[in-house]
Amino acid sequence: MIVTKDLHGPDAFFQDLRQAFGRTLAQADACLARPDLVCDALLGQAWDSFEGNLAIQREGQPPVACQKGCPSCCTLRVGVLAPEAFRVAQLIRASADRLRPHGIDLEARVRAADAATRGLGEEARVTLKQPCAFIARGVCLIHAVRPLACRGHASHDRRACADAAVGRRHSVPFSGPHRVVRLLVHSALQAALHHGGRAWHTAEFNHAVVLALDNPQALRVWLTGGDPLAPAAMEPEQHAAQEAWFANLLPLPATG
Numbered sequence: 688m689i690v691t692k693d694l695h696g697p698d699a700f701f702q703d704l705r706q707a708f709g710r711t712l713a714q715a716d717a718c719l720a721r722p723d724l725v726c727d728a729l730l731g732q733a734w735d736s737f738e739g740n741l742a743i744q745r746e747g748q749p750p751v752a753c754q755k756g757c758p759s760c761c762t763l764r765v766g767v768l769a770p771e772a773f774r775v776a777q778l779i780r781a782s783a784d785r786l787r788p789h790g791i792d793l794e795a796r797v798r799a800a801d802a803a804t805r806g807l808g809e810e811a812r813v814t815l816k817q818p819c820a821f822i823a824r825g826v827c828l829i830h831a832v833r834p835l836a837c838r839g840h841a842s843h844d845r846r847a848c849a850d851a852a853v854g855r856r857h858s859v860p861f862s863g864p865h866r867v868v869r870l871l872v873h874s875a876l877q878a879a880l881h882h883g884g885r886a887w888h889t890a891e892f893n894h895a896v897v898l899a900l901d902n903p904q905a906l907r908v909w910l911t912g913g914d915p916l917a918p919a920a921m922e923p924e925q926h927a928a929q930e931a932w933f934a935n936l937l938p939l940p941a942t943g
């Protein structure tokens with residue numbers, strides 16, 4: 688886990704985490720027999736670093752209102768990086784037999800959600816109010832592997848979220864530390880993926896998971912430089928600017 692609290696906090700955290708992700712990716716070629724382990728290692732770094740830094744950044748801040756059974760925000764469009772989509776697809780496959788007796792079919796749910804939302808922009812998604820494929824009775828069924836976007840979305844006012852979800856208000860007092868730390872972790876992973884020659888774009892969650900489910904080799908293809916989630920890419924018009932930013936970052940130290 689990377690934790691930084693000094694004066695240069697955000698930049699130092701970003702650079703340290705980018706390097707940590709880079710070290711993990713540098714070992715990927717030796718792990719192609721178990722690409723799921725590379726995926727787990729990257730996500731473990733991301734989640735631990737997010738939680739560790741969030742705890743520091745939230746010191747002295749008002750509490751957030753988020754809790755189990757509070758699903759108003761789980762209708763929004765979610766952007767994920769490739770490892771996040773692969774991990775959720777893996778969980779869907781692994782949990783199918785266990786969930787079937789309870790009448791829960793996560794694969795069918797995400798395929799239906801994808802059919803309802805594919806190609807819709809942010810505003811259209813807000814209007815549509817399509818619940819996330821993974822919410823049931825207000826509980827996130829994939830909580831342990833939920834995307835960074837979900838981890839970084841937190842509010843100080845549950846009522847404000849509920850009112851915003853039905854169009855009764857336009858602003859919600861979101862938690863700044865959640866947003867900032869999530870953005871730093873997401874960007875650091877993107878930068879490391881870019882440096883390591885892997886597809887780094889943000890992908891729409893439903894479509895990305897469906898693509899991962901459709902192709903059991905998708906994770907291996909991605910790890911070896913392919914882009915099996917390309918059809919789910921979000922905001923491709925911003926890729927050139929992001930790429931230029933990555934290219935201007937300090938080079939990562941050589942790993943051996």
Ligand code: SF4
Pocket residue numbers: 752753754757758759760761840841842843844845848849
């Ligand atoms: S962001 Fe709002 S709706 Fe979502 S869990 Fe937190 S309080 Fe509930």
Ligand code: SF4
Pocket residue numbers: 760761762765819820821822826827828829830833834837
């Ligand atoms: S993955 Fe979980 S936390 Fe994220 S939108 Fe879906 S139900 Fe909500």
